[in-house]
Amino acid sequence: MKNKTMYAVLGVLSLLGPMSGYDIKKFCDKSISYFWNENFGHLYPVLARLEADGLIERDTEAEDSRKKNYKITPKGVEVLKDWLTLPVEYQPERSELLLKLSFGTKMELEATLSMLEAARERNELKYKQLSSIHSYYLGNEEAKSKPQYPYWLVTLRYGINSLEASLKWFGETMEFLRSYESK
């Protein structure tokens, strides 16, 4: 479980050019929060360390007084590329929803169902948000002209695809549990 925040920072800076810590956080929240999240408490120390290690540096041009804009260095690019070619690390699964559900016999059916319903609604909301971004992308020539376009499109589709599958499961599962009980 190595520090992945640093690679996220390097990647974002290499894709979008000089940015401040605050901007990086905003970008995460706004554009990639469905698959990546950062918080200030971790981000700022990582930025300091990346600068100390010479992987990023202050961008003196276009100084916005109170912002600390960083740009990636050639050394930073190298480190990023090395990481990109490494296989994706195995991440042990931990789903609180499924854990609770597997203890279903220890709670009331109604409680289980309302837990599922709450989770389903959250997913449905996310699904709608991602879908609307998706259709925006498909109809926007400027977005399409960017080199990142195909990659952003497929990540988006991953999110949409997963949510779609989960919504289907929620429906089937709630139906199944209700009918199983009433036998």
Add this chain to the structure above:
Amino acid sequence: MKNKTMYAVLGVLSLLGPMSGYDIKKFCDKSISYFWNENFGHLYPVLARLEADGLIERDTEAEDSRKKNYKITPKGVEVLKDWLTLPVEYQPERSELLLKLSFGTKMELEATLSMLEAARERNELKYKQLSSIHSYYLGNEEAKSKPQYPYWLVTLRYGINSLEASLKWFGETMEFLRSYESK
């Protein structure tokens, strides 16, 4: 991000009866690793604390010499049930695969594709494993007679359903990226 290991322990003990730390770990690895994982370094201290707090206690009956068997106490059951009715906590997403993929322009297409292929193969293997457990369940009368049966079935289906969706996405995505490049 409260300590969820303790609830996992309480739940497992309440479902399966007295067990040792070693057995709990084995159960996680064998039966629920597709949605929950534990490791000894965390598990043993948590067991000690749960005992100190009176949520579990040593089971003196059927002592297996070198095993420390724990059973859940009434207080432990209460704590478990309180937690079960709480809504599932929001878990910020962090997918290394999608992060890397979103930086796709910074690497060779071939490297991206082989990263995807490796991930796809892992998922396919898991998919086959879960599917075989699923069909075993459906044909096993003893499993069906247990009160947990409907809950274990639906968690299993969650795993299968997600993997199925991801496999579909992997196929489409690799195809899309290849054809996008060659234009």
Add this chain to the structure above:
DNA sequence: CTAGTCATGTAACTCGTTACATGATTAG
């Protein structure tokens, strides 16, 4: 003038991982 947002940071903390240590038992 005041509330909110912009922007950067630090300190304390908790969770979970990794690596190591130990001793007992069992299989070949």
Add this chain to the structure above:
DNA sequence: CTAATCATGTAACGAGTTACATGACTAG
């Protein structure tokens, strides 16, 4: 006899979260 597995633990560490502090600027 030896290697593997059973079984329990500890120490050190690192990642990431939460809460707090600070100051500047901005909209009503």
